[in-house]
Amino acid sequence: xxxxxAVIPVFLKMLGNVERWLDKAVAHAQAKKFxxxxxxxxRVALDQFSFTRxxxxxxxxxxxxxxxxxxxxxxxxxxxxxxxEELRARIRAVAAYLESFTREDFAGxxxxxxxxxxxxxxxxxAGDYLDHFALPNTYFHxxxxxxxxxHRGVELGKADxxxxxxxx
Amino acid sequence: xxxxxAVIPVFLKMLGNVERWLDKAVAHAQAKKFxxxxxxxxRVALDQFSFTRxxxxxxxxxxxxxxxxxxxxxxxxxxxxxxxEELRARIRAVAAYLESFTREDFAGxxxxxxxxxxxxxxxxxAGDYLDHFALPNTYFHxxxxxxxxxHRGVELGKADxxxxxxxx
Numbered sequence: 586x587x588x589x590x591a592v593i594p595v596f597l598k599m600l601g602n603v604e605r606w607l608d609k610a611v612a613h614a615q616a617k618k619f620x621x622x623x624x625x626x627x628r629v630a631l632d633q634f635s636f637t638r639x640x641x642x643x644x645x646x647x648x649x650x651x652x653x654x655x656x657x658x659x660x661x662x663x664x665x666x667x668x669x670e671e672l673r674a675r676i677r678a679v680a681a682y683l684e685s686f687t688r689e690d691f692a693g694x695x696x697x698x699x700x701x702x703x704x705x706x707x708x709x710x711a712g713d714y715l716d717h718f719a720l721p722n723t724y725f726h727x728x729x730x731x732x733x734x735x736h737r738g739v740e741l742g743k744a745d746x747x748x749x750x751x752x753x
Numbered sequence: 754x755x756x757x758x759a760v761i762p763v764f765l766k767m768l769g770n771v772e773r774w775l776d777k778a779v780a781h782a783q784a785k786k787f788x789x790x791x792x793x794x795x796r797v798a799l800d801q802f803s804f805t806r807x808x809x810x811x812x813x814x815x816x817x818x819x820x821x822x823x824x825x826x827x828x829x830x831x832x833x834x835x836x837x838e839e840l841r842a843r844i845r846a847v848a849a850y851l852e853s854f855t856r857e858d859f860a861g862x863x864x865x866x867x868x869x870x871x872x873x874x875x876x877x878x879a880g881d882y883l884d885h886f887a888l889p890n891t892y893f894h895x896x897x898x899x900x901x902x903x904h905r906g907v908e909l910g911k912a913d914x915x916x917x918x919x920x921x
Contacts, residue, residue, distance in 0.1 A: 586754045586756075586863055586880065588754075590880065590881075590884060591759075591880075591883075591884045595884050595885060595889075598885070599889070629900045629903055629904050630903045630904055630906070633903060695754055698921065704918075704920070707920040708920065708921060709918060709919055709920055709921055710919075710921055712754065712758065712759075713758075713918075713919045713921070715759075716758060716759045716763050717763060717766070717915075717918055717919055718915060718918060720888055720892070721763075721767070721892055721895075721914070721915060722915065724888070724889055724892030724893065724896060725892065725896045725899075725911075725914060727889075728892060728893045728896035728897060728900075729896060729900055731893075732797045732896075732897055732900060735797055735798045735801060736797050736798055738798070743893075746889070746893060747885075747886060747889060747890065750872075750877060750881075750885055750886060751877055751878075751881045751885055752872070752875040752876065752877055753866065753876060753877055753878055753881070
């Protein structure tokens, strides 16, 4: 087992899924004759992150997961996106970063200490960081983005969320 | 590495988290003087699963994940819950089932073929099933439950979603 398999191909697929959700959101807005950028301001609750910030947070969690588990320094992304096209560029920048990783980068990484600044110096083993924080957090933001679109009538189904499956 | 660590302790913690979300939902309803069972009928979109069905789906995905990855037959849960207390009993039944698994059950399981009936006989290796289907699907339903409560004003924060972290 190599944790590369649990991170890189899965996150790359999910980023592609998000791009297809955006395609369907734009098509829905065009069919209904409203500005698709309106989606970017949606919030599940008014004291929560906006749609834009949810996409940024998903992107950041994926980027940090790969970087922290492998001991690398990720590129900075300053959260300046204000349009769907800029969000697509952010998604593609993170995808390009994830594609730069190899199985060797992750080989034997499972005990590497991983943490974030807000954890105040505390760390988890990389395997625990992935299982207990990075994956639940990544899917939290992705599911929230998907559900914001579903809530507003975009024609998405569960297969759009899950994406392709690696049948053997 | 043993995939037990990526499944059993994480799912048990998340089930405990859901019980605390239900505690806060009930407290919110009592403070606002409405029937807490009203939450059970919530839907993000009217052609989606209800709150009750989202909890049941999360429970089922956890149960099937452990069973399929280890080659066991899970108990049947017929989705008859209609109250918060019955949902709590379902959560506890799944937790008790997950607690019955050992690290030995998962030892060397990563290549075991896993699938669901709707996959029409196709299967994934257990590691792929976990990474590409079981985890994204479990967190989809959990995040949806959490966001339904947040949308209606229940005082939950991200720490309630993530729960305790295994710092080393």
